[in-house]
Amino acid sequence: MGLGMTASKASAEVCGECRGKTYVIDRRGDRAQARVCACSARCGVCEGRGYVYEEREQSFSAKVGPKRYEVLVECVCQRRAQRVTHFNEVGLPGVVAHASFDSYRAFNEAQDRARSLAKHFALRFDKAGVNKGFILSGPVGTGKTHLMAASLSHLVLEMGVQARYVEISLLYSTIRRGFQEGKSGGEIIGPLSEVEVLAIDELGKGRGSQFEMETMDELIARRYNAGKTTLFATNYSLEPERRSARATPSGYRTTEDAKSTLREAELLRERVGERIYSRLCEMCDFVELPKETPDQRRMRQELERPAPPPGGMRAGRRASE
Ligand SMILES: Nc1ncnc2c1ncn2[C@@H]1O[C@H](COP(=O)(O)OP(=O)(O)O)[C@@H](O)[C@H]1O
Ligand SMILES: [Mg+2]
Ligand SMILES: [Zn+2]
Ligand SMILES: [Zn+2]
Missing domain, CATH: 3.40.50.300 (P-loop containing nucleotide triphosphate hydrolases)
Known part of the structure; x- marks a missing residue:
């Protein structure tokens, strides 16, 4: 199961930066590095607690029948952070x-x-x-x-x-x-x-x-x-x-x-x-x-060589590449 869509589900709009994935990968130095997208920095699911209550149901005995109870489980934001850390390794x-x-x-x-x-x-x-x-x-x-x-x-x-x-x-x-x-x-x-x-x-x-x-x-x-x-x-x-x-x-x-x-x-x-x-x-x-x-x-080099764009975004990005 993916990490995406959890943050964008609440609002109808999909984040333009991560496209609903909740993380972004960019180049830092000579490495590809991931980070949690700004749209998901504050977790709307657990409000920053890092865990959520999950309702479960189980029959402990035939006499009592099925009983509902709540357990604490790790929130999706924790899993996201771990995966991002792991990606960077x-x-x-x-x-x-x-x-x-x-x-x-x-x-x-x-x-x-x-x-x-x-x-x-x-x-x-x-x-x-x-x-x-x-x-x-x-x-x-x-x-x-x-x-x-x-x-x-x-x-x-x-x-x-x-x-x-x-x-x-x-x-x-x-x-x-x-x-x-x-x-x-x-x-x-x-x-x-x-x-x-x-x-x-x-x-x-x-x-x-x-x-x-x-x-x-x-x-x-x-x-x-x-x-x-x-x-x-x-x-x-x-x-x-x-x-x-x-x-x-x-x-x-x-x-x-x-x-x-x-x-x-x-x-x-x-x-x-x-x-x-x-x-x-x-x-x-x-x-x-x-x-x-x-x-x-x-x-790419040949496309870029004859007509370098005058300043702007592309030139800026290329300089860091
Ligand atoms: N078929 C392709 N479609 C899109 N981008 C490509 C393609 N082939 C190479 N690239 C891009 O060109 C650069 C060099 O590709 P790379 O995967 O390192 O080539 P290779 O490993 O075959 O030598 C990378 O930035 C890569 O994203
Ligand atoms: Mg290669
Ligand atoms: Zn985003
Ligand atoms: Zn959370």
């Missing part, structure tokens, strides 16, 4: 603070599938059950992190699910630092292997050293064994079959063959190894975005 980057399923634009059929996959994952998430995650593969600036962020925001703020986001090279450097401080890999991986939903961004990036491979292997194995949900995004390709199917019988190499050999070095399977890759396939559904999918980061 997820670690989502500031560039995707405004990322939602609705703000995601699909330029091709694969992006349409990617959005559906992420949205269905988030909306149908079963807190009591085992949930299959997803892998999004594709070129930079195609909204992979955007869809991860939209999914995690929904899970954390609307459903109260525990989640973490990590960019893989940051994860490796945190673990390396931990080693230097005398901690074991398991100690550092521990919290990440236990969180309900973990999003790992930029999978396959790094030096591919033994340390990195072992770390990844341990983290994924632990999550796999515990039946936890993991989301991944990668710039590496998932589809070896289609690209290597062009071999010519003569052994003569066409430019296409040379290109496909080059591509093979960029396969996720090669980057993370067979063991991890086969686990991923079991744990996740996946969508691969084609090479020609437009880069939104570049498109």
Whole structure:
């Protein structure tokens, strides 16, 4: 159940800032941070007490029959505050603070599938059950992190699910630092292997050293064994079959063959190894975005460069981006 609408129910008007959600996510520094919307700062349900009385009915004995009584329960505003606090610990980057399923634009059929996959994952998430995650593969600036962020925001703020986001090279450097401080890999991986939903961004990036491979292997194995949900995004390709199917019988190499050999070095399977890759396939559904999918980061820059707006809101916001 979501947090939204409780504040706006009383009045017919929906808050323009949070659109009835009761919280807002913005960019603060390099992080996406949530806050309770001003419209919901003063709770109209409990008037600031933090709890409400809830009426219950139960039959304690057959002779007396059903009896009504009241219990104190936590108000929705308390739950909202906890979820907001938790969201701020997820670690989502500031560039995707405004990322939602609705703000995601699909330029091709694969992006349409990617959005559906992420949205269905988030909306149908079963807190009591085992949930299959997803892998999004594709070129930079195609909204992979955007869809991860939209999914995690929904899970954390609307459903109260525990989640973490990590960019893989940051994860490796945190673990390396931990080693230097005398901690074991398991100690550092521990919290990440236990969180309900973990999003790992930029999978396959790094030096591919033994340390990195072992770390990844341990983290994924632990999550796999515990039946936890993991989301991944990668710039590496998932589809070896289609690209290597062009071999010519003569052994003569066409430019296409040379290109496909080059591509093979960029396969996720090669980057993370067979063991991890086969686990991923079991744990996740996946969508691969084609090479020609437009880069939104570049498109935005190009749109902004020729005619910068004269002062005003947009310029102000861009300066802080
Ligand atoms: N298809 C899209 N629709 C709307 N915004 C997008 C889309 N793709 C990227 N963006 C925006 O562009 C920026 C970079 O996207 P990001 O998700 O980081 O790309 P990727 O992770 O694929 O490299 C973000 O601010 C994101 O919200
Ligand atoms: Mg990304
Ligand atoms: Zn509001
Ligand atoms: Zn309240």
